[in-house]
Amino acid sequence: MINLEEKDPELFDVLKREAKREELTLELIASENFTSKAIMEMAGGVMTNKYAEGYPGKRYYGGCEVVDEAENIARDRLKKLFGCEYANVQPHSGSQANMAVFMTFLKTGDTIMGLDLAHGGHLTHGSPVNFSGQLYKSVSYHISKEEGRVDFDEVSKVAKEHKPKLIICGGSAYPRYIEFEMFKEVAESVGAYLMSDIAHPSGLVAAGVHPSPMEYCDVVTSTTHKTLRGPRGGVIMMGKDFENKWGKVAPKSGRTKMVSELLDSSVMPGVQGGPLMHIIAAKAVAFGEALEPEFKTYAQNVVDNAKAMGDEFLELGYDLVSGGTDTHVLLIDLSNKGINGRHAENILGKAGIALNKNMVPFDTRSPFVTSGIRVGTPALTTRGMGKAEMRQVVQWINKAIVDSENESNLNRLRSEVEAFCLDYPIYKD
Numbered sequence: 001m002i003n004l005e006e007k008d009p010e011l012f013d014v015l016k017r018e019a020k021r022e023e024l025t026l027e028l029i030a031s032e033n034f035t036s037k038a039i040m041e042m043a044g045g046v047m048t049n050k051y052a053e054g055y056p057g058k059r060y061y062g063g064c065e066v067v068d069e070a071e072n073i074a075r076d077r078l079k080k081l082f083g084c085e086y087a088n089v090q091p092h093s094g095s096q097a098n099m100a101v102f103m104t105f106l107k108t109g110d111t112i113m114g115l116d117l118a119h120g121g122h123l124t125h126g127s128p129v130n131f132s133g134q135l136y137k138s139v140s141y142h143i144s145k146e147e148g149r150v151d152f153d154e155v156s157k158v159a160k161e162h163k164p165k166l167i168i169c170g171g172s173a174y175p176r177y178i179e180f181e182m183f184k185e186v187a188e189s190v191g192a193y194l195m196s197d198i199a200h201p202s203g204l205v206a207a208g209v210h211p212s213p214m215e216y217c218d219v220v221t222s223t224t225h226k227t228l229r230g231p232r233g234g235v236i237m238m239g240k241d242f243e244n245k246w247g248k249v250a251p252k253s254g255r256t257k258m259v260s261e262l263l264d265s266s267v268m269p270g271v272q273g274g275p276l277m278h279i280i281a282a283k284a285v286a287f288g289e290a291l292e293p294e295f296k297t298y299a300q301n302v303v304d305n306a307k308a309m310g311d312e313f314l315e316l317g318y319d320l321v322s323g324g325t326d327t328h329v330l331l332i333d334l335s336n337k338g339i340n341g342r343h344a345e346n347i348l349g350k351a352g353i354a355l356n357k358n359m360v361p362f363d364t365r366s367p368f369v370t371s372g373i374r375v376g377t378p379a380l381t382t383r384g385m386g387k388a389e390m391r392q393v394v395q396w397i398n399k400a401i402v403d404s405e406n407e408s409n410l411n412r413l414r415s416e417v418e419a420f421c422l423d424y425p426i427y428k429d
């Protein structure tokens with residue numbers, strides 16, 4: 001068959017330029033990472049050709065016996081990695097995993113409670129612009145102004161007042177451990193189900209450098225492409241399966257259905273059609289990598305690097321939400337530096353440093369401007385950078401921010417950044 005370069009030179013060129021951009025940029029977007037070539041080989045392989053609606057052994061299409069093996073391996077490895085009884089590896093994304101959980105545990109109009117998007121939550125945790133805030137009644141909890149951590153007095157108060165059916169813990173810009181145990185107490189006190197969305201720290205959880213939600217939460221969702229360093233996608237897990245308490249029975253036997261069965265049906269046919277078998281197989285490769293001892297070292301380095309970065313920012317007078325990090329993320333309030341998040345993102349982009357503007361708790365600016373930036377260490381750690389390099393990166397960020405209108409300063413920084421990146425190739429060839 002003709003390869004991409006011959007078949008479509010225009011897009012081959014786009015691909016080549018993206019590869020170059022990734023190699024020559026310092027990637028600090030906390031939700032991004034670089035997969036191994038083995039994962040990309042699987043994700044770009046022949047399983048993209050296969051339709052396999054259903055689950056292993058119960059497909060609506062023939063010829064699924066080989067892809068069944070891939071999905072079974074993915075499920076088994078995921079269960080081993082997180083010590084859980086149930087795993088669904090089909091969600092195309094983290095958002096679709098969350099949607100399938102809501103479809104299982106909730107009826108339209110039921111109340112959900114999650115961390116406010118503007119305080120570090122995620123769109124799918126009840127934002128009015130997302131299905132989660134449109135199909136369900138959504139109430140939010142927040143970060144405490146003093147501590148920069150979840151305000152559990154408020155969590156308790158809001159839960160008692162609104163009696164949510166589902167409480168969601170976890171978020172997109174929360175630098176601290178997710179407090180599963182404390183959420184569990186609140187959920188129990190109001191009879192709510194507890195879901196944790198560990199999209200961000202799941203790689204750290206898998207490696208044992210972040211507490212595990214499995215014994216506290218009824219259901220757990222994650223993406224596979226952030227700290228877990230797999231292909232883009234989502235998963236759903238349960239530490240322990242249980243019988244549903246909302247009257248769903250199997251049609252023939254009349255037996256009460258297990259929640260695992262309902263979750264499976266919510267993913268397919270509820271939310272999705274045919275699974276992406278190439279991605280499921282690539283997830284299996286990623287879970288295999290995460291089960292190796294080297295992944296524990298990687299995850300510990302991710303956290304150590306984030307702490308080193310945090311220390312350097314503090315020494316340079318930056319204001320870190322919650323004063324630091326337990327994870328791979330730092331949330332930085334730039335209010336005392338006279339620059340907003342959008343401008344910082346733009347000028348740092350010119351200096352070859354990719355990160356995102358981010359609202360900080362109690363932000364007075366809009367989500368399009370913001371007062372802060374979010375930085376993360378998963379991608380740079382994958383490149384083999386350590387604590388000294390993190391301090392160097394912070395120095396460059398600071399140099400760009402303190403002289404942000406000076407184009408020649410930004411150009412000079414870019415040259416230094418590019419030369420530095422060449423010493424840490426992502427894909428050696």
Ligand SMILES: Cc1ncc(COP(=O)(O)O)c(C=O)c1O
Pocket residue numbers: 031092093094095096121122124170171172197198199200223233234
């Ligand atoms: C906490 C959290 N949940 C869910 C998602 C959604 O994942 P996806 O972008 O794969 O839909 C994200 C993505 O950033 C996230 O941070």
